[in-house]
Every structure is written in structure tokens, then in C-alpha cells.
Amino acid sequence: xxxxxxxxxxxxxxxxxxxxxxxxxxxxxxxxxxxxxxxxxxxxxxxxxxxxxxxxxxxxxxxxxxxxxxxxxxxxxxxxxxxxxxxxxxxxxxxxxxxxxxxxxxxxxxxxxxxxxxxxxxxxxxxxxxxxxxxxxxxxxxxxxxxxxxxxxxxxxxxxxxxxxxxxxxxxxxxxxxxxxxxxxxxxxxxxxxxxxxxxxxxxxxxxxxxxxxxxxxxxxxxxxxxxxxxxxxxxxxxxxxxxxxxxxxxxxxxxxxxxxxxxxxxxxxxxxxxxxxxxxxxxxxxxxxxxxxxxxxxxxxxxxxxxxxxxxxxxxxxxxxxxxxxxxxxxxxxxxxxxxxxxxxxxxx
Amino acid sequence: xxxxxxxxxxxxxxxxxxxxxxxxxxxxxxxxxxxxxxxxxxxxxxxxxxxxxxxxxxxxxxxxxxxxxxxxxxxxxxxxxxxxxxxxxxxxxxxxxxxxxxxxxxxxxxxxxxxxxxxxxxxxxxxxxxxxxxxxxxxxxxxxxxxxxxxxxxxxxxxxxxxxxxxxxxxxxxxxxxxxxxxxxxxxxxxxxxxxxxxxxxxxxxxxxxxxxxxxxxxxxxxxxxxxxxxxxxxxxxxxxxxxxxxxxxxxxxxxxxxxxxxxxxxxxxxxxxxxxxxxxxxxx
Numbered sequence: 001x002x003x004x005x006x007x008x009x010x011x012x013x014x015x016x017x018x019x020x021x022x023x024x025x026x027x028x029x030x031x032x033x034x035x036x037x038x039x040x041x042x043x044x045x046x047x048x049x050x051x052x053x054x055x056x057x058x059x060x061x062x063x064x065x066x067x068x069x070x071x072x073x074x075x076x077x078x079x080x081x082x083x084x085x086x087x088x089x090x091x092x093x094x095x096x097x098x099x100x101x102x103x104x105x106x107x108x109x110x111x112x113x114x115x116x117x118x119x120x121x122x123x124x125x126x127x128x129x130x131x132x133x134x135x136x137x138x139x140x141x142x143x144x145x146x147x148x149x150x151x152x153x154x155x156x157x158x159x160x161x162x163x164x165x166x167x168x169x170x171x172x173x174x175x176x177x178x179x180x181x182x183x184x185x186x187x188x189x190x191x192x193x194x195x196x197x198x199x200x201x202x203x204x205x206x207x208x209x210x211x212x213x214x215x216x217x218x219x220x221x222x223x224x225x226x227x228x229x230x231x232x233x234x235x236x237x238x239x240x241x242x243x244x245x246x247x248x249x250x251x252x253x254x255x256x257x258x259x260x261x262x263x264x265x266x267x268x269x270x271x272x273x274x275x276x277x278x279x280x281x282x283x284x285x286x287x288x289x290x291x292x293x294x295x296x297x298x299x300x301x302x303x304x305x306x307x308x309x310x311x312x313x314x315x316x317x318x319x320x321x322x323x324x325x326x327x328x329x330x331x332x333x334x335x336x337x338x339x340x341x342x343x344x345x346x347x348x349x350x
Numbered sequence: 351x352x353x354x355x356x357x358x359x360x361x362x363x364x365x366x367x368x369x370x371x372x373x374x375x376x377x378x379x380x381x382x383x384x385x386x387x388x389x390x391x392x393x394x395x396x397x398x399x400x401x402x403x404x405x406x407x408x409x410x411x412x413x414x415x416x417x418x419x420x421x422x423x424x425x426x427x428x429x430x431x432x433x434x435x436x437x438x439x440x441x442x443x444x445x446x447x448x449x450x451x452x453x454x455x456x457x458x459x460x461x462x463x464x465x466x467x468x469x470x471x472x473x474x475x476x477x478x479x480x481x482x483x484x485x486x487x488x489x490x491x492x493x494x495x496x497x498x499x500x501x502x503x504x505x506x507x508x509x510x511x512x513x514x515x516x517x518x519x520x521x522x523x524x525x526x527x528x529x530x531x532x533x534x535x536x537x538x539x540x541x542x543x544x545x546x547x548x549x550x551x552x553x554x555x556x557x558x559x560x561x562x563x564x565x566x567x568x569x570x571x572x573x574x575x576x577x578x579x580x581x582x583x584x585x586x587x588x589x590x591x592x593x594x595x596x597x598x599x600x601x602x603x604x605x606x607x608x609x610x611x612x613x614x615x616x617x618x619x620x621x622x623x624x625x626x627x628x629x630x631x632x633x634x635x
Contacts, residue, residue: 025623077624085459086624101621106353109462118630120457124377136369137461139362165380 014030015221016059016074016082016190021091023052023245051077052088053245058311061188064215064222066232069242070333075225078242080195084221096188096227106146111185116194123167127158127177128258130166131184134245138185145184152180153209172203179210182219190214192224196231204228218279218345229325241329243336254324261295263328289316294323359467365473374475389632392481395427396432400425400489404555416556420586422493427513427585428553428578429486434517437479443469443630444521444546446528450616451539453625465617496588505585512581516604519576520549522602529609534585534614535627553577558588569601576601 013222029045031037053073055285059065069075080086081093084100084107093100098107114120123129135145153159156176169177175195175277182190192211196204214220214236227234232239233253241256249256257263266281269290275283280300295305302320309315378385407413407421415425435444442448446469449455458468499505525546529537542563551573557565569575576598 020355080456080624085456103492104459105462105463105464107401108460113460118628122373124380125373126376129373133369133373136365137463139462233527340528 004229010031013061014037014058015061015096016223017092017094018055018078018082019092021052021055021081021084021088021093022050023074023081023088025049025051036200045188050245052081054243055091055242055245055247057240057247059221061221061225062215062219063238064211064224064236066230066236066241067225068227068232068239068329069248070336073181073241073242074245074313076170076193079113079191079223079225083111083191084108094139110188112182114182114192114195116175116192116197119166119174120167120181121166121174126163126269127166127169128162130177130180130181134184140185144186148184149184154182155213156180156206163306170203172199172206175199175203175207176210179207184317186218187220189221192222193225194226196226196228204231204335211235224336229329234323240260248336256324256327257325258298260328260332263323264295264297265321265323266293266302266305267291267294267317267319268293268315270309270313270315272313276309278308281305293302330331358633361465362463363467363471366467367474368478370471370474371476374477376478384503389481391483392478394577396429396482396485399550400429400485400554402453403440411537413556414558416558419493419496420473420582420588421556422489423586424556424578424582426486426489426491426493427516429489430483430513430519431486431516431573431577432550433479433483433486434513435520437474438470438477438517439521439524440475441473443473444524445542445560446525447531447538447542448632450531450620450625451535451627452530452533452631453614453628454630454635455620456625456628457633463579499586512585512595512598515599516577516581517603519573519598519605522605523549523573525609526605527611529612532619549574549577553579555579557574558583560609568577573601575606586594 017295020145023224027047027049027079028040028046041191055074060148064311067075067078077086082095082100084104089126095107096110099105120134121127122133131149136140140262153162156179158177158180159178161173164173166177179195190211195211196207198344208231211222211224215222222236224232224236235255238245238252239249239256240247251259265284266278267290268276271289273286273289275286275291278293278295284292284294286292293305302344305320306315358367403413403425407416407418412418413421425541442454449458458465460474461468492625494501505506525540528538528542530541552568553571555573557568557579560568565575580601582598583589583599598605
């Protein structure tokens, strides 16, 4: 997907507003010792896990926002709060002008939620039955239902398995059906938690295209979480990174790369199998006489690196490209883990 | 209830029952084999569950102060209560601890309707409930001609009220215990199965002759006495007290209030902690 394929910069109102939201879970600590376990029955040791700390977030109508973070960073807690499943300890959440928890019935009629590991489909019934169930439960007018059914069927290619039993679908088909189901009531916001989990490459591409088309054609605001960063980069114009419950980065991917180093890959082919020594670049691996290095494009130029290589050996071929976003994010997570604390990022990154 | 009227939600409930009934029928009609196997196995299971008491009643021409046909009526009544539970609150609504313990309650929370309405409609599966309901009705029909009862409209009305009350008590008991799964999802996941088993196993026993403490606890604490024994004593005029018809409905109100409080408190806890685990086992598949 090209840069131009991404969602347009929103110009209208904010549909999601999160102000100073914190959420702490209390976790009972366990010991492998019997004596400690017995003591814990009466005087348990409680550890407080700060899932979210003073989170502030605003998302405009029509945006696609990637919501990312390492395991346990607080992604699912945020999605659950925004979906009206749990309450924050403090702070304010307004989505579409409503409090998701207190105005749940009205609110959930205007959003769609898809969890990659959970299905809203009825396993022992054909896919069509779940769609009809949704029509009645969501009280969707027949003409809108027919229109949306046609829309999702076409975009997601549901016809081929619409009358099959849900339990007989492949994972990709099931996810497509779940996405279609989530859209029948024309939600204004779609929360997608790991929507491509376990999908093969083709199914993943179809799902991503669908989300993009949906955003473009119907201006649905999408907030999605995923561990697949390249997927997020293809899809979202904006990435929100959280670390240990705190907002660590909020901006676009270009800025993310810039803030955390313009990490690039250099591939050099020489007559020798021994890699050249390059100052300012980190050797990664060699495949025969093809050597791979990583360097920070903001710190050192390709010309400088090539000068060093030419001084040592003949250069047969050279190639350079940006490091995959997954590597960039992995580096960021690694730095965060190494810092063992909060506030490891420069303030301007937030 | 949001901004919609009560009438809207009542209509909505009927529409949902119709959808669930159709989906339920679709499941069983996947193939003739599935359909036959399901109906036969469920009928055998339900008949077997009351057979012990039935044989005892036949052998001794009744049990205690209960005649053979009164026992037959009692068994029928208990089976109809079971059948109503299966018909209206199947699909792990009656076994609520499973839904809560497995983290499946989140699915209910993202439905744009009151939670109560979801719980009152989603478990409707008449096709699966019939094999339990029909043997119960058959037992009552068999017993009635042999019982010296004046089957007036008033009697039938009280019969209906007591049936609903007994069903409400079972449901309330399930929800009161099952709500513990809000706090201990893993440990209490199967709590509803145990409490239901208790009800099913003890519902057919006439409790006359038990000491006050034991009988009281089987009515007020573990309400197995309210499932069939207490209402049948009134309906069959074994109890001579004129107010006996209303014991079970009053108990139903009490248990429903208690269960509502327990569930509400659990729900508040859920708001704070959510579900820390998720298993799709038994959920819509």
C-alpha cells in the first residue's frame, strides 16, 4: 500500500477523547513455598499493576490509529475501557460524546468491536444466521441491513461461505465474517484488537485492504492494535505507542523513525567472504560475499560508509533500504525494557 | 433502558426469542441423524433421571403421605421446571458461572440492549428444551385424572404462577451462586454446574418428615424444596393451609432480590477488574 493509500488527515471533530485516564489492577503475589502460601491466605501480598497512567488521547473522525505497545503495555485495557467493558479508576473517557460505561446501551450501538481471538459468530449455525441475529438484536432497519449486507459481502467476499457452518470456516474466512458482522450496523468507530492474528498472508492482505476501503468510503474511525508493525505502518497514518501504561509516542511513522533513529540497512557485495570493518555501522550477518550492516542514517551518511569499504576492498554491488518497522519498534521496546522504568523517552517524543 | 420505552424492549424480546428459536431449530436440523440422536438421548436421559423415584412410588404405592399419582405429579412438575430452565435459559445462561469464569460476559456487554434482556433471551432454545419439557408434561397429564382435584381456572392459574416461581427460584439460585465467578473466575467457573446438579438430584424428593432445621435449609438456603415439593403440596391440597399456594411465589421474590443484589455487586466488581482470562469453550459452538 502506498503512502497515498493511507487515511487522509482528519479535519473534523474528535470522536475519542481520553483525559488523564489511569487504571490499576491489584495482583496477588504467590509463592512456591507452602508456608508463604498459607500466610498469604490471611495476609496476601498485593502488587499494584499500573495498566494505564494518566493517559491522554484524542482521535478525530475518520482517522486510522495504530495502538501499539509490548505485551502488558496496556493496549487491551484501553480497548476495554473504550468499549465500555471496564471503568477507569480516574480520568474521563468520552467517545462520540458519550461515557462508554454509563451510556452503554446507546453507545455500543454506534461502535463495532472485533477481537482477533474471539468471535461473535454462532458456531453451529450458518454464517447467514449470525447476520440475521445481528439485524434483530441491533434493530437494524431492513433497507440499511440489505445495503450493508451487500456492501460487506462484496468487499469481504462473503458469498462463497455465507451459507456454510461457522465452525467449518477457515480462520481467514471466520475473521472476514466477523469483520462483516461488526459493520452491519454501520458503526462510526471500529475497535480492532489483533484483527489479523493467525491469518495467512493473503487473508491478512484482504483484511487490511478492507479496513482501508472502509475508512476511505465510509469514513469509519479505526483504532487497531497489532503486534505486526509493518501491517500497522501500511494501514495507519498515526501510531500511538504506550509503554508500561504511559503514552510514549503519538505521531506518524515517519516521525517515529526520525525520533528513534533513521535505522537503515546496508547490503554490500565484495569479492571476499570476510566482511569489511565499517565504523558507524553494525555488522549483522554475511551470506557468502554479501554482507549486511545496520546504521543510523541520521548519524552517518552512506557516502562515508562506502568510502570506508572502498578503502578496504572492491565493491561489486551495494543496496540500502530502511530497516523494517518491526526492527525499529523492537529496538524501542528493548530500550524501554532496559530502562526498567518510566519516562525513558524524551519528552518531545510524547 | 436508555431512551427506549418498555414496550419497545418487550417487542424486541419477542423478536429475539423468534430468532433464537429459529437458530436453535437450525442446529438440530443439520441432519436427520443429529436430530434423532439428540431427541432420543435427551428423552432417555430425562426419563432416567426420574425413574428411581417413580419405581419407588410404584413399588410402595406412594411415598409417605404422597400417593403414587401424587408422586407422579411431583416428578412431572419437577421435570417441567427443568424443561423451562432448559428452554429459556439454556446456552450457559443458567450456568452463568461458566460465562463469567470464561470471560465470555464481554460479548454481552457489547450488545446494545440491557443486560437483563440479553440474559432473558439469549438462552432460548425450545428445540433443545422439548425433550425435557414433554416427559414432564406427560407425567402431569398421566397423574391428573387419578387425583381428586377440582381443576378450575383458578387452580390452573396458581399452577402456572407456581411453575414460573419455581423456575425463577432455580434461576435465582444459579445466579446467586454463579455470581461468585465474577470474583474468582477460574475457581468458580463450574459452580453453576454443581448447584444445578444439586437441584436436579434432590428436586424429586418429598421432604415431609424431615426435621425443621433440615427442611428449612432445603427451602431457604438450598431451595430444592421450592422446585417441586412445596408448590406440589399446595397444588395437590396436601398442605391444608390456604396461603400455601403463595409460599413458592414469595420465595421466588426473595431469591430473585437476593440474586439480583449478588449479580449487581459482581457486575460492579467486573467494572473495576474486567475479565483476566478468556476461553471460547462452550461459547456459541
